[in-house]
Amino acid sequence: MNMDRELFQILGVTLRMSLFSTCISCLIGMPLGVLTGKGDFKGKGTIKKLTGTLMGLPPVVAGLIVYMLFSKNGPLGALGLLFTVEVMVVAQCILITPVVIGITESMTSINAKSISETAKGLNFSKRKTALLLLSENKQALLSVVLTAFGRSIAEVGAVSLVGGNIQWKTRVMTTAIMLETNKGNFSFALALGIVLLLISLIVNVLASVLVKEDKNA
Amino acid sequence: MLEINDLKKIYGDRTVLDIDKLKMNKGETVVIVGPNGSGKSTLLKILSGVIAKSEGSFGFDGELYYLPQxxxxxxxxxxxNILFSAKDSTDKEQRCNELLKELQLMHLADKNAKGLSGGECQRLALGRILINKCDLLLLDEPSSAADIEGTEIIENAIKRYREETGCAILMTTHSPRQALNLADRIIMLREGRIVEEGRPEQLLSAPQTEWGRKFIGMWKID
Structure with missing residues (x-):
């Protein structure tokens, strides 16, 4: 019974962390990705190089940086956020945002110039053009969201460093699997893994339903 | 209406557009012809603000709409698609229906535009522009993907719009027949420069340059 309660609690923390970090990363990364994919501007090359480098950032390094920032003597230590879900979201965002920028850029660069040119010719406002770019690339952006979510829910290195894998507080599916494996509880670890896979499957099915509805609209 | 002075577009060490002077009057239709890479589209892109000029100046009165290739x-x-492109007005539904009829798209009105053929897409693209009133219309090869019937529909719609609004039109084409059908004045571009300019009959009968004579000689007017 207690095990079931703990499992649901871990599941809740995992979903909360993954959804928040996916939302924040997409809100920051998608506009930047569309912007870099859309046109030529000063600093575009630098953004692309930086994004490419950060896409390969090892999770433990991201975790270490966030840990140092939020530790007692760090510049953000006064916030007292270390070993909380909030700081796990911060670490996740550092890892996922470059991925979101990179994939959005490569996906939207295919049609962003033509859409912008069409919109410019029709005297659309900047806001209307931005909304058009997003709606025309809805399906591509949906796969970006799925990738971000997938990366977030599967991440273990950074979240265990900054979250501390604290029972009833910051333990998530991946860190729980690691702990149970270390303890030798392979069957429970495997069960947790299956639950994690099921979540991914549900999210993907929901996304494909959304895409189908959009195609039929 | 439109005035261009010493307008240049330079990419690296290559000047792709170099126009000393070009003036257009209100209600006038000027058709630009010339081979691929002569700077036709570049000129329209600069005027519409899609790309920046390298040197020179241009100015126009009123509102401009641009139809890219x-x-x-x-x-x-x-x-x-058409309603989304229209400015807010009380009669936009009615004007949309009129355009759908004129461009012979009524039977496709409720179909997703992504499934249209190339020619139908061009008619739709023109409809999205013509739903609004403007003073200067820039059209970049507006019927390049259309068949003979589609081209006629597009040309008739352009003529009707011009008569109704009195707007000036600057357009490009590879079709000599279209240039002669629509133009008050034809401009020939070569390597970014104006090499011939004049009324259609004037250009056909007495081109000023050897290149102009050769270029017109290649026209097969159907």
Missing amino acids: QSIPFRKSVRK
């Missing part, structure tokens, strides 16, 4: 159909129905 590759105008993307939006992921909406054909009707919604």
